[in-house]
Amino acid sequence: MNYPLLADAIWVTGHVISALAVVVNHYHFYLxxxxxxxxxxxxxxxRPIGRMKSDGFS
Structure with a gap:
């Protein structure tokens, strides 16, 4: 499995959700x-997912 690519995808998803949180927070605070x-x-x-190898952590 390509763990660095998975880690980058999760990282980007986290930042996209963070941006959505700013927009949603204007209308629905708890959401x-x-x-x-x-x-x-x-x-x-x-971050730890990006450091994983097939045999565990590097």
Missing amino acids: GVTFGVTSQLLIIIS
Whole structure:
């Protein structure tokens, strides 16, 4: 599996959701906060995934 590509995709998805959180937060505060927290979690988990190899972490 191409872990660096997966990590980049998760990282970008996290930032897209973060941008959506700003827009949604203007109308629905708690939904915006939920989007914000979810996006930050995706960004955080993308880093260790990018370091993974087929036999585990490098």
